[in-house]
Amino acid sequence: MNAQDVRHCPRCGARTSRPPAVCGACGYAAFANPRPTGTAIIVRDGRFLAIRRARPPREGWWDLPGGFCDGFEHPADAAVREAREELGVEIELGAFAGMHIGTYEFQGEQLSVLDCFWLATITAGEIALDPAEASEHAWLALDDPPEMAFQTMDAVLRNPLVRQSSARLVP
Known part of the structure; x- marks a missing residue:
């Protein structure tokens, strides 16, 4: 319901x-009200880091590292925490890339979400995926991203700020 x-x-x-x-x-x-999320668009050399979802919803689709905020957690803090949990790396957030209203299916319910996105770079660690979250990762072209797991990710990846981000990651 x-x-x-x-x-x-x-x-x-x-x-x-x-x-x-x-x-x-x-x-x-x-x-x-929509539930807030924090997501990192980790960029390097004209590419972004995508992970393949290992669980529903949208299992098998390309995704960005991120997730729901805990309690009163700021979405930026959630993006950093989720990158650590899902990828095993530390990141530094750069420019705010935007926020989009979307939906997320959870226990048969369509939840409204407010997805918040930041450009980011890896500052420490080697990628070690949490197998409960992702089955693989890839560096994909910013100028030609595939269809992503969620419509809000498709929207933010079309943002010119994101597509031209490799040269300037300014907090």
Whole structure:
């Protein structure tokens, strides 16, 4: 069931309309806000690092290292943490490359997400994939990226800032 389909107040259980809604019984305001993510576009010599997803959704598709923010974690911190967890490397974030609203299928639900992207470079370590996250990695051409696992990644990789990024990674 999608959060947008919930028609009862999560606080008191009174019948209400789907979010965004204010409960007529207790005044609780319910929203269906996107969940934030942090993602790194790791670049080198006109190429970006892509990983092949090892699990659903979109298992087998090319992906960028990143993921959901923990609690009150800033999306930039999530991008750095996710690169460490998924790739085994330390990265330095460069320019903010943009944010896009998208969807992510989780436990049969279509979640709305706010995907935040940064250009990045590897500063320490050798790539050692977490097999639970990725089955392989490749350096792909920025000027001709493949279709990615998520539409927001396709959108950010079309951004001229990203396509011309190899020469200038400025925080």
